[in-house]
Amino acid sequence: MLAGGQSLVPMLHMRLVRPVALVDIHRAADLDFIEFTPEGESVRIGAAVRHADLLRHPVLGARLPVLREAVAHVAHPAIRNRGTAVGSVCHADPAAEMPAVLALLDGEVEVLGAAGLYTVPADAFFLTYFTTVLPPEDVAVALRLPLPAPGTGQAFMEVARREGDFALVGAAACLRLDADGRVAEARLAFCGVGDTPVRAREVEAQLAGTVPSAAAWREAGAAAAAHLEPESDAHASAAYRREVAAYLAARVLEAAHRRAEGAFGADGRGGAAG
Amino acid sequence: MNPAVHPDETLYEVEVVVNGERHVRRVEARRTLADFLREELGLTGTHIGCEHGVCGACTVLLDGRAVRSCLVYAVQADGADVVTVEGVGGQLPRGRRVTLEDGREVVLNPLQEAFQEHHALQCGYCTPGFLISALELLRENPDPTEDEVRRALSGNLCRCTGYQNIVDAVLDAARRLRAAGGGPA
Ligand SMILES: Cc1cc2nc3c(=O)[nH]c(=O)nc-3n(C[C@H](O)[C@H](O)[C@H](O)COP(=O)(O)OP(=O)(O)OC[C@H]3O[C@@H](n4cnc5c(N)ncnc54)[C@H](O)[C@@H]3O)c2cc1C
Ligand code: FES
Ligand code: FES
Numbered sequence: 132m133l134a135g136g137q138s139l140v141p142m143l144h145m146r147l148v149r150p151v152a153l154v155d156i157h158r159a160a161d162l163d164f165i166e167f168t169p170e171g172e173s174v175r176i177g178a179a180v181r182h183a184d185l186l187r188h189p190v191l192g193a194r195l196p197v198l199r200e201a202v203a204h205v206a207h208p209a210i211r212n213r214g215t216a217v218g219s220v221c222h223a224d225p226a227a228e229m230p231a232v233l234a235l236l237d238g239e240v241e242v243l244g245a246a247g248l249y250t251v252p253a254d255a256f257f258l259t260y261f262t263t264v265l266p267p268e269d270v271a272v273a274l275r276l277p278l279p280a281p282g283t284g285q286a287f288m289e290v291a292r293r294e295g296d297f298a299l300v301g302a303a304a305c306l307r308l309d310a311d312g313r314v315a316e317a318r319l320a321f322c323g324v325g326d327t328p329v330r331a332r333e334v335e336a337q338l339a340g341t342v343p344s345a346a347a348w349r350e351a352g353a354a355a356a357a358h359l360e361p362e363s364d365a366h367a368s369a370a371y372r373r374e375v376a377a378y379l380a381a382r383v384l385e386a387a388h389r390r391a392e393g394a395f396g397a398d399g400r401g402g403a404a405g
Numbered sequence: 406m407n408p409a410v411h412p413d414e415t416l417y418e419v420e421v422v423v424n425g426e427r428h429v430r431r432v433e434a435r436r437t438l439a440d441f442l443r444e445e446l447g448l449t450g451t452h453i454g455c456e457h458g459v460c461g462a463c464t465v466l467l468d469g470r471a472v473r474s475c476l477v478y479a480v481q482a483d484g485a486d487v488v489t490v491e492g493v494g495g496q497l498p499r500g501r502r503v504t505l506e507d508g509r510e511v512v513l514n515p516l517q518e519a520f521q522e523h524h525a526l527q528c529g530y531c532t533p534g535f536l537i538s539a540l541e542l543l544r545e546n547p548d549p550t551e552d553e554v555r556r557a558l559s560g561n562l563c564r565c566t567g568y569q570n571i572v573d574a575v576l577d578a579a580r581r582l583r584a585a586g587g588g589p590a
Contacts, residue, residue: 137476140437140458140476141456141457141458144475153434155478155481207559207561208471208541208557209461209541209560210458210560212471213472293559294559295560
């Protein structure tokens with residue numbers, strides 16, 4: 132399956148894969164859609180939608196800030212003009228930004244197989260490095276990403292060696308506050324620290340109901356990083372990755388909190404802030 | 406890369422408009438757009454550095470968007486409009502006329518002028534890709550900050566200049582185009 136070709140063609144050129152045939156889906160016009168569901172609870176992104184289309188969309192960035200921030204970190208402009216969001220998820224590079232966003236939001240992948248359409252939730256989609264549950268003959272037709280409820284703040288940050296490189300570590304957070312300013316729901320996800328995107332579910336549960344503070348974000352970051360099992364490779368050691376993960380987690384939680392407060396303050400009724 | 410075509414290889418017809426000129430060729434499915442431009446059309450200004458999307462030397466405009474021509478197959482460009490460095494001159498308002506060493510006269514556009522005056526190239530291997538990436542940036546953002554220029558060019562590698570002169574040239578080209586009124590066409 133050839134989508135934007137921005138991962139597959141390099142792998143072909145390096146002779147890492149030798150398929151007998153390629154099916155090019157990048158011109159499938161009916162897969163080229165960014166569509167808000169009628170009830171407005173989620174957005175569907177078709178398999179022909181490129182990274183650059185997400186950044187250029189007039190309202191998507193404001194409705195789903197974490198997606199905009201994550202996509203801005205994906206590669207370089209000329210790669211974003213070809214590569215697709217769905218292709219990035221199917222490619223399942225554990226350092227990639229889009230799979231972490233899918234995991235953070237508990238999104239779903241809509242797949243077309245011989246028996247028809249089915250959906251796979253994010254936490255069942257990624258198996259290990261560059262490997263998903265998709266059988267080779269099935270096509271992912273869209274991603275479904277839930278939009279934040281009123282009073283939610285979101286943020287994505289990463290550390291990479293150079294602008295546009297894959298993340299050494301990336302972190303994403305979603306924080307919803309209740310009317311008293313306590314944490315109603317927290318979500319935290321990482322890329323670059325395991326063989327798949329990683330959710331910090333224990334820390335998320337511990338944060339629920341707590342009073343926000345800078346110390347709380349630092350403690351949450353440290354606790355989340357302690358659960359991670361990153362690997363050492365040519366780019367960074369495991370210890371460095373864990374340290375960066377703790378730092379980034381605290382930063383994204385803090386940023387998400389600031390935005391969640393802003394969402395309450397600005398118009399008095401809440402809404403997702405960028 | 407061996408340009409010789411295996412006798413059993415199926416050929417596909419590809420029709421493209423490159424720098425305003427229509428071309429029709431029959432090529433193998435595996436032929437990249439970069440090789441197609443260089444070997445079929447003789448447009449060797451598009452350079453090939455890495456063939457896996459990292460260096461940016463092969464960047465061209467495909468239907469108005471900067472893309473890596475080493476990561477696009479020629480058959481995927483069927484029906485498309487392509488601009489290579491050979492056509493970059495006509496993508497912006499005309500600037501100064503210069504005489505080349507061999508006596509030919511050419512008209513530079515303000516982006517090319519700025520590259521020349523700021524010494525934004527040494528060996529020139531990376532230059533076609535930088536010009537195309539800069540062109541896309543200036544179209545989308547006629548008044549970029551230095552940081553925005555660096556981000557936009559982050560996918561193009563240069564082993565000679567240390568980048569500062571390239572960034573200066575693009576910022577200066579933006580100023581010239583704004584002063585001339587009406588940015589890139
Ligand atoms: C220099 C460079 C830097 C990069 N930096 C980053 C980065 O920082 N972060 C990042 O996330 N990515 C980065 N990328 C990768 C880029 O984002 C790719 O676009 C993305 O990983 C894959 O999307 P694609 O559409 O190009 O997929 P393709 O390359 O076409 O396909 C990738 C894989 O997914 C499968 N696939 C694609 N679409 C489908 C589908 N609809 N259904 C089933 N299977 C499918 C293909 O069969 C293939 O195995 C970089 C690439 C390059 C060349
Ligand atoms: S040759 Fe295409 S990016 Fe290097
Ligand atoms: S001028 Fe030599 S690589 Fe850039």
